[in-house]
Amino acid sequence: MNTNTMSYKTKQFLMFAGVTTFIFCAVVILPFLYGLYLTFTSWDGVSTQKPFVGLANYMSTFADSAYWAALGRTFIYSLIAVVLVNVVAFVLAFLVTSGVKGQNFFRAGFFVPNLIGGIVLGYIWKFVFNRALVAIGESLNNGALSTSFLATTKGAMFCLIVVSVWQYAGYMMLIYVAGFMSVSDDVIEAAKIDGCTNMQTITYISVPLMVSSFVQCLFLTITRCFMVYDVNLSLTNGEPFNSSVMAAMHVYNTAFTYKDYGTGQAEALVLFIICAIVGVAQVYIGKKAEVSA
Secondary structure (H helix, E strand, O other), rough: OOOOHHHHHHHHHHHHHHHHHHHHHHHHHHHHHHHHHHEOOOOOOOOOOEEEEOOHHHHHHHHHHHHHHHHHHHHHHHHHHHHHHHHHHHHHHHHHHOOOOOOHHHHHHHHHHHHHHHHHHHHHHHHHHHHHHHHHHHHHOOHHOOOOHHHHHHHHHHHHHHHHHHHHHHHHHHHHHHHHHOOOHHHHHHHHHHOHHHHHHHHHHHHHHHHHHHHHHHHHHHHHHHOOHHHHHHHHOHHHHHOOOOOOHHHHHHHHHHOOHHHOOOOOOOHHHHHHHHHHHHHHHHHHHHHHH
């Protein structure tokens, strides 16, 4: 490749992707590298001094039982939420692509919760759980509903899962809708001519041809659930008794509330690595299934 060709390609890159690349490096790559540097310091987030402490922050991270407890809760929450979000989204996608009257209206309606910010969403549902459902329970003299679900340790986790499913299902539904629409009508008609029932057609025809949609939805829900913070803050704020503190909230509290920025960055890096490993493994397995399908 001669100099003129190299110069031409460089100019093309700078023209079409230069600004985007610069912004990406400025807001993603450089902060990530700076955060990596801070994991080796004992910075409190305020002072100008950043004493170098080596691997002490990582040792503190692995010795922090509260962090691993929060990470364990995040695993449990993510596992349940990811399954429910995708099941609900798949069912909704099937319903709004089955020719039901007003299906475009229903698609828009199911997608709306995803447009609401997590902080606002958490406060709305906090009112529902603390006031609306309690008022209904008291009027019906129902003991189970008379006490807020957010007041119990298991109830708070249940509320987080319900709100997450309500928020994410509509967005994932659109991806599954695209997957359903990508399946050729000729293939579906051929399956029905061969005597397949609706359930058999979905199981043996539609689902294998929609593997790419499943890969995308699972990746998005896994990453969102592992990094959940806004709903966790506004809905439960980690209560009761810190039983609903997720990993992201614990990292934030360590860095900004307890002014231990170095350890907080180390915990964030560990969370990022775990999330990346899970996400990449899921995509790899999904892509293999997509090829075999």
